[in-house]
Amino acid sequence: MTKKGPVPGSEFRRDPVSGDWILVASGRQKRPRAKVAHRDRLSSAVKECPFDDPQASGNGVPLLWLPHPKRTGSGEPDAKDWWVWIAPNKFPALRPHRDCPQIEGDGSYQRMSGVGFHEIIITRDHDRRVSEMTPEEAETVLYAYQERYRALQREPCIEYILIFHNQGPAAGATVYHPHSQLIALPIIPPDVSRSLEGSRTYYAAHGRCVHCSMLDWEREKKERVVYENDRFLVLSPFAPRVSYEMRIYPKKHESRFENADASDRLALSDALSVILRKIKKTMDDPDYNFFIHTAPAKATGPDYYHWHIEVLPHTSTWAGLELGTGIEVVAIPPEEAAGALRAAK
């Protein structure tokens, strides 16, 4: 069962100078592997895996489970036939609560209790990643993402929902078995807020989505385009945050990932798998993160925003220069990264 009420010690705090929110989530200390900050690798042993049999390992009653898209058994599928399994995170950074959190003042400071949802999305195969799934399998995962997105979007306190995937220890994964996570937040986070503001400003000035203008330019220039299919364009962004960063955009203007239909999801599965395989081959299987940026949960539209997926391979460490300035330094120009990935079969 999901425990209700704020996580003990979990609270948002606002930096009194920059105004940005951070999250103190002290319950996360209790994760079995959380103490080992610099792991070379995670144990791939099935017997230690908490996700091979989520029910046995206490990953709760599922919030949602789906059978394999090509399930051949007769009769109604049973939970034992799960292929995607979504459960509350056992070590949540946030926890549901009846009441929406309020900003509380404390001298110069502002804080807010850590109310929200933190879920884990597990695929059945212990070794097979998204990039190794069939398009139908990956489409099922994307559909599961959407279902949980829509369920949580209706929750009264939720302002933003991020779905993300950490692959490998250098990318922050603490379990080997492939899994994604969903976090539903009572605030619009600072990075998203800035991108929304930039999109809104451009729209007001040009009457057009900034992402659509950028996609037109990229398709004309071609030097940063890595892959495209009938519905999605994958490119190495002009101003990346890490070397080999990739972004996947729907070609047709759309502010919300959750509006993608079955054909969109199949085309996205193709684009995501292709790009992850190209990264694996070109960069000797790096750890990576990917996440979905979509419009805020409660916004209508908005017309100025354009949803996308960002894929960030883990290639270097942010050091004093990056931490002290916010200027991310990348060693590989995106045009060079795009060329290398285009060439990878």
Next chain:
Amino acid sequence: MTKKGPVPGSEFRRDPVSGDWILVASGRQKRPRAKVAHRDRLSSAVKECPFDDPQASGNGVPLLWLPHPKRTGSGEPDAKDWWVWIAPNKFPALRPHRDCPQIEGDGSYQRMSGVGFHEIIITRDHDRRVSEMTPEEAETVLYAYQERYRALQREPCIEYILIFHNQGPAAGATVYHPHSQLIALPIIPPDVSRSLEGSRTYYAAHGRCVHCSMLDWEREKKERVVYENDRFLVLSPFAPRVSYEMRIYPKKHESRFENADASDRLALSDALSVILRKIKKTMDDPDYNFFIHTAPAKATGPDYYHWHIEVLPHTSTWAGLELGTGIEVVAIPPEEAAGALRAAK
């Protein structure tokens, strides 16, 4: 000799949506150790060290060198007696140029050539860190920082100067021998810009420096104060970016690090050494970064800003949640971190 002219392939690029600048610095790929992204440790062998004899290893003619503060030899000190040695970084992210860089448009994009200064500040001892120096030795390092700061502050294109220190491979260091770096930028970086804006807004509303208000509150509450001497206060910030983050503030309002006098520098040496030793002891010698946040190079005043040092131990990896939201998640509440560090002898 310092090569002049923009570094090939080094340029600032602006994200068309968020408006933030990143830096593509492809020359940095050539660093001997740059390819090994996940190093457990750096070689401590003296024979491989590029900093034990900076002249022999091609670290140029020094921009500045200083003898040991307790030098006992007779006659004028010779460069061979160096104790602090500052030279241009052999693998610079930025390079000086006669002309200030201009923002150039390219479709929806903006770019600017990578003009600036990138220097390396080496202390003589191969093994001894800032935290292990005498107050007089550390004061000499801080004085050297200030001298280079003041020299570069006068350069026409320079808007912001960051001095930073990466300790250990997980914090981005590629050389074992202790060293700091200085980067002089032709822009005010995004993180600094947001803090300046927040400080200015508070000042306009309250007629007072936000940092001074915060320091008063912290001294009254005490729960986040870790150490203080007659001139500096060290605290675990209310909204940290990483577990065990520490900040060192001058108690007296001052916008500029470079205005610290000899007594300030001695008191700062004490505070910095104490806090780095407490971190080493409490956290089993983690890698860390520290950097100095001071007012922009060309600003007069400004009264609303308050310089300080941020110390960030490397305790975890930013994963999809942090990368996708900008909300940094910390596992250890700053009050708990402060308690643990206060108790460390």
